[in-house]
Amino acid sequence: MSELIDIAARVVGWAQRGEQVEAFVVHANESEIRAYEGEVESLTSAESRGIGVRVVADGRQGYAYAGTLDEGALAETLREARDNATFAEPDEFNGVAEPDGHTPAELDLFDPTMASFSTDAKVALAIELERATRAADPRISGIESAEYVDTVFESAVATTTGIASTTRETGCYLSAYSLAENGDETQTGFGFSIGRGPSALDPAKAAADAAERATRLLGAVKPETGRVTVVLDPWVTAQMLQIIGHTLTGDAIQRGRSLFVDRLGDAVAVPAFTLIDDATDAEAFTASMVDGEGLATRPTPLIADGVLQGFLHNSYSARRGGTRSTGSAVRGGFKGAPGVGAQALALRPGTATQTELIAGIDDGLLVQGVSGLHSGVNPVSGDFSTGAEGLRIRHGEIAEPVREFTIASTIQRLLLDIQGVGSDLEWLPMSAAGVSLVVADVMMSGV
Amino acid sequence: MLDHELVNRTLGTALRTGGEFAEVFVEDKRSTSATLDDGRVEELTSGRDRGAGIRVVVGDTTGFAHTADLSESGLATAATAAAAAARGGGGGVKEVAVRPSAGPAPRPVRISPEDVAKATKVELLSLADAAARGESASITQVSARYGDSRRRILVANSDGLLAEDDQVRTLFSVSCVATGDTGLQTGRESTGRTVGFELFDDADVEAMARRAAGRAITKLAARPAPSGAMPVVVGPGGGGVLFHEACGHGLEADLVAKSASVFAGRVGETVATPLVTLIDDGTMAGEWGHFTIDDEGRPAGHNVLIQDGVLTDYMWDHLRARKEGRPSSGNGRRQSYQHLPMVRMTNTFISNGTDEPDDIVGSTESGVYVAQLGGGQVNTATGDFVFGMTEAYLIENGEITEPIREGNLIGNGPEVLTRIDALGNDFSMGSPGTCGKDGQGVPVGDGTPTLRVTSLTIGGTAA
Numbered sequence: 024m025s026e027l028i029d030i031a032a033r034v035v036g037w038a039q040r041g042e043q044v045e046a047f048v049v050h051a052n053e054s055e056i057r058a059y060e061g062e063v064e065s066l067t068s069a070e071s072r073g074i075g076v077r078v079v080a081d082g083r084q085g086y087a088y089a090g091t092l093d094e095g096a097l098a099e100t101l102r103e104a105r106d107n108a109t110f111a112e113p114d115e116f117n118g119v120a121e122p123d124g125h126t127p128a129e130l131d132l133f134d135p136t137m138a139s140f141s142t143d144a145k146v147a148l149a150i151e152l153e154r155a156t157r158a159a160d161p162r163i164s165g166i167e168s169a170e171y172v173d174t175v176f177e178s179a180v181a182t183t184t185g186i187a188s189t190t191r192e193t194g195c196y197l198s199a200y201s202l203a204e205n206g207d208e209t210q211t212g213f214g215f216s217i218g219r220g221p222s223a224l225d226p227a228k229a230a231a232d233a234a235e236r237a238t239r240l241l242g243a244v245k246p247e248t249g250r251v252t253v254v255l256d257p258w259v260t261a262q263m264l265q266i267i268g269h270t271l272t273g274d275a276i277q278r279g280r281s282l283f284v285d286r287l288g289d290a291v292a293v294p295a296f297t298l299i300d301d302a303t304d305a306e307a308f309t310a311s312m313v314d315g316e317g318l319a320t321r322p323t324p325l326i327a328d329g330v331l332q333g334f335l336h337n338s339y340s341a342r343r344g345g346t347r348s349t350g351s352a353v354r355g356g357f358k359g360a361p362g363v364g365a366q367a368l369a370l371r372p373g374t375a376t377q378t379e380l381i382a383g384i385d386d387g388l389l390v391q392g393v394s395g396l397h398s399g400v401n402p403v404s405g406d407f408s409t410g411a412e413g414l415r416i417r418h419g420e421i422a423e424p425v426r427e428f429t430i431a432s433t434i435q436r437l438l439l440d441i442q443g444v445g446s447d448l449e450w451l452p453m454s455a456a457g458v459s460l461v462v463a464d465v466m467m468s469g470v
Numbered sequence: 471m472l473d474h475e476l477v478n479r480t481l482g483t484a485l486r487t488g489g490e491f492a493e494v495f496v497e498d499k500r501s502t503s504a505t506l507d508d509g510r511v512e513e514l515t516s517g518r519d520r521g522a523g524i525r526v527v528v529g530d531t532t533g534f535a536h537t538a539d540l541s542e543s544g545l546a547t548a549a550t551a552a553a554a555a556a557r558g559g560g561g562g563v564k565e566v567a568v569r570p571s572a573g574p575a576p577r578p579v580r581i582s583p584e585d586v587a588k589a590t591k592v593e594l595l596s597l598a599d600a601a602a603r604g605e606s607a608s609i610t611q612v613s614a615r616y617g618d619s620r621r622r623i624l625v626a627n628s629d630g631l632l633a634e635d636d637q638v639r640t641l642f643s644v645s646c647v648a649t650g651d652t653g654l655q656t657g658r659e660s661t662g663r664t665v666g667f668e669l670f671d672d673a674d675v676e677a678m679a680r681r682a683a684g685r686a687i688t689k690l691a692a693r694p695a696p697s698g699a700m701p702v703v704v705g706p707g708g709g710g711v712l713f714h715e716a717c718g719h720g721l722e723a724d725l726v727a728k729s730a731s732v733f734a735g736r737v738g739e740t741v742a743t744p745l746v747t748l749i750d751d752g753t754m755a756g757e758w759g760h761f762t763i764d765d766e767g768r769p770a771g772h773n774v775l776i777q778d779g780v781l782t783d784y785m786w787d788h789l790r791a792r793k794e795g796r797p798s799s800g801n802g803r804r805q806s807y808q809h810l811p812m813v814r815m816t817n818t819f820i821s822n823g824t825d826e827p828d829d830i831v832g833s834t835e836s837g838v839y840v841a842q843l844g845g846g847q848v849n850t851a852t853g854d855f856v857f858g859m860t861e862a863y864l865i866e867n868g869e870i871t872e873p874i875r876e877g878n879l880i881g882n883g884p885e886v887l888t889r890i891d892a893l894g895n896d897f898s899m900g901s902p903g904t905c906g907k908d909g910q911g912v913p914v915g916d917g918t919p920t921l922r923v924t925s926l927t928i929g930g931t932a933a
Contacts, residue, residue, distance in 0.1 A: 059530070059728070060530075062529075062530055062531060063531045063557070064530065064531065064532065065531070065532040065533070065534060065810060066531070066532070066533050066534070066555035066556070067533075067534040067535070067555070067810065068534075068535050068551055068555055069534075069535065069536055069808060070536075070537070071536075071538070071808060072538065084512065084513045085513060085514055085515075086513055086514070086515040086516075087515065087516050087517060088515070088516075088517040088518075089517065089518050089519075090517075090518065090519035090520065090521065090538055091520065091521075091538040091539075096518070103516050106588075107513070107514035107515065107516055107588070108514075110504070110511070110514050110588045110589060110592050111510075111511050111512060111513050111514055111592075112510045112511045112512075114510055114512070142555075164729070165728060165729050165730065166728070167725075167728055167730040167851065168908075200730075202729065202730060202851050209732070209851050209852055210851070210852060211730075211849055211851045211852065245927075248697050248698040248699075277508075278507065278508055278611055278613075279610050279611050279647060279649070279654070280611060280647060280654075282653075282654070284654075358515075358517055359515060360513060360515070394847045394849065394854075394856050395845070395846060395847045395855075395856030395857060395858065395878055395880075397845055397847075398844040398845035398846060398847070398856075398857055398858030398878065399856070399858050399876075399877070399878040399929070401656060401876055403647055403654045403655070403656050404653055404654050404655055404656070404875070404876075405653070406875055406876055406877070406931075408695070408858075408876070408877035408878040408929040408930065408931075409856070409878055409929070410847070410854070410855075410856030410878060410880045410929070412854075426852075426854065427854050427880055427881070427882060427927070428880065428927065428929075429697075429856070429877070429878050429880050429927065429928075429929025430929070431695075431697070431877055431878070431929050431930060431931045432931060433931070466697050466929075466930070466931045466932075467697075468697035468698050468880075468927050468928060468929045468930065469698070469699075469927060470698065470699050470927075
């Protein structure tokens with residue numbers, strides 16, 4: 024821990040006059056165990072280290088990284104970043120973060136029991152997950168994957184402006200992909216269980232979900248094309264929120280790449296829609312005390328009662344927008360400079376359960392899963408179209424399963440067509456929480 | 471890259487506790503990228519990743535460990551960890567003697583990107599920016615990216631194999647945003663090849679920028695995409711990703727072995743119309759998915775997967791091939807030394823047919839013409855796939871007419887293969903892609919001639 028910040032501080036200490044330097048250092052241990060037919064299919068144990076260095080001089084920014092913390096590599100990486108900076112064009116808003124007086128929230132993200140959790144116990148969990156998934160339903164015909172994964176992650180950020188922050192966290196999950204068969208037909212389903220430490224893991228729940236999701240799609244048909252009211256399952260809502268979060272970054276706004284450009288203060292959603300990004304919520308699996316630039320994370324309201332309140336900022340977009348960072352610098356690892364993004368998005372939950380929401384729909388569709396969202400949403404125009412599978416809703420009740428169709432609308436319309444927000448808020452293994460969401464008038468394309 | 475005696479000793483350590491197979495994969499990768507956005511060259515990034523991944527197989531269990539420490543002790547530690555992970559049962563010391571294979575030699579590039587000044591790379595970005603903005607005042611944002619990488623690998627295993635490759639790839643892409651009365655629209659163009667800086671002898675970045683700008687501008691006037699099932703004509707090159715998703719993944723032996731593929735157990739059966747010959751070919755020099763040896767040291771292959779509609783073979787890596795007692799097809803790939811290899815595609819394409827492209831469109835009463843596809847996704851167990859259209863038009867009375875806004879296409883792989891009723895003679899490779907599988911990305915290429923699918927579901931918003 025202190026070793027990482029020492030390394031970062033040492034690199035920063037090599038800064039030359041007139042130069043800003045930021046060093047980001049990571050150390051991660053990961054194990055991954057895949058079970059198949061009651062045996063270990065593969066067991067990976069991995070330890071990785073790396074450093075990313077950002078240099079800003081005369082408004083020019085350069086970046087370099089190395090997948091090692093060898094002494095020689097540190098100096099070479101700094102030199103390379105410095106050289107790279109000379110080829111970039113000056114931008115008055117470039118610079119590393121400045122300390123802003125915010126104190127990081129006290130979050131308990133590190134489970135010390137992870138370190139002593141034995142490989143044998145991990146193997147046993149993976150094998151139990153596979154066994155339980157196969158046993159969950161007689162129609163389960165196979166397992167595509169059943170795995171246990173854990174990570175112990177530490178990082179440190181130091182800058183010439185006086186930032187010196189560290190993070191340390193643990194995480195683990197079980198996930199199963201099952202195959203269900205009925206005659207010639209095959210369907211798939213997934214289930215998972217996630218936590219900061221092994222005591223949070225529940226293989227029975229992951230297995231039951233994987234079996235349930237696959238078997239309830241057996242017999243699915245392609246629906247008729249038409250406009251319907253949909254209920255987005257929490258899993259699907261969370262994926263949509265992640266895309267909306269991307270459009271609410273200062274970066275996307277300033278570069279004219281968001282459907283929310285020039286909409287600050289406008290009613291962009293129904294009054295029931297309140298969206299906040301809050302990495303200090305310890306329930307979120309993506310919770311963190313500091314952002315990618317070493318600033319304290321903090322709750323940031325984005326849309327309140329349907330009105331667009333603000334955007335997410337890292338230090339660059341904040342300077343450019345004449346505002347303060349919201350502690351929303353995110354990194355995809357040490358191989359790139361920090362960008363800006365949502366860390367833990369959640370909607371304010373409503374009061375109705377999913378069952379109650381469904382009971383109010385005469386002709387509709389429960390969307391259980393979507394596919395191809397990454398290619399089907401245009402965050403600039405707001406158009407979206409995604410592959411989907413789920414269950415028809417008829418007269419307030421769940422009816423036949425349907426598959427191989429798309430649902431489409433625009434994000435702008437979707438936010439104004441929301442008719443209900445569920446009470447079933449659930450943190451999922453992504454940078455957003457899920458909740459059931461009822462949306463009217465969505466185009467469903469099938470036969 | 472690494473002393474051969476040290477490789478031998480590391481393999482010996484990996485096998486000391488009874489492993490049946492051991493492999494050392496060493497990688498040294500340097501990459502450079504530069505981005506332009508908002509009218510400014512924002513940043514240059516360069517990086518180096520160097521390390522070794524070691525796997526040991528005992529029975530059906532694979533143990534894997536990796537290290538960035540390429541010293542004798544670093545490699546020994548990783549070898550021991552991999553062996554422990556595979557839970558070897560103990561046994562005598564095994565001697566391994568590797569020897570350089572008589573396989574294909576790495577293909578040298580003409581201009582190594584390492585020898586090109588950074589200023590020259592950066593200049594390409596500015597040229598693209600100016601060209602895109604010069605196309606129309608409605609172009610309000612341009613971003614461009616230059617990237618190159620040199621990846622040297624060495625693979626040695628306990629069968630005595632030792633092979634090396636030197637893979638250089640160069641990439642350029644441009645994205646534009648056009649602003650009009652109807653809002654914002656985007657257009658993109660990219661090129662990427664397994665070559666050095668000579669890529670730009672053929673690739674005119676200004677022309678690419680103008681094409682990307684043109685796509686965005688065209689879409690400003692686009693109408694919402696239609697909805698429902700209809701005939702779809704896919705333009706040359708544009709359709710490769712369709713076959714990558716629709717059937718390529720289902721032909722990967724690891725998924726087949728777990729019956730997680732609709733094509734499991736169907737070799738010898740007719741799975742497509744006789745028009746369709748599907749090939750995966752890592753030997754296509756210069757293409758984005760090309761290499762000399764795969765990440766298990768096997769020479770790249772030219773593998774015919776479907777011949778005239780009949781399923782002929784799957785794609786294989788070492789592990790699956792070993793179980794079946796057959797050779798690997800050279801499809802064992804991995805993202806980096808930190809990952810286990812698995813069955814992956816290389817350059818996947820449908821070979822030429824005999825129809826004139828104009829006749830294919832002309833004989834389509836009404837439907838959709840897709841000129842460029844975006845990313846896609848498939849459920850290999852059901853064959854259901856989905857992918858985005860990034861440039862598409864209506865076909866009305868046998869003519870390509872109005873542009874339509876993007877939407878997803880959805881279909882089922884095995885069904886699509888039986889619904890191709892026209893295949894053009896204008897084969898072309900498509901855009902460079904990154905294929906994700908189990909969280910690992912690898913560069914892949916794809917291609918097709920113009921073709922027609924009699925019915926696919928378009929996921930638009932118009933009724």
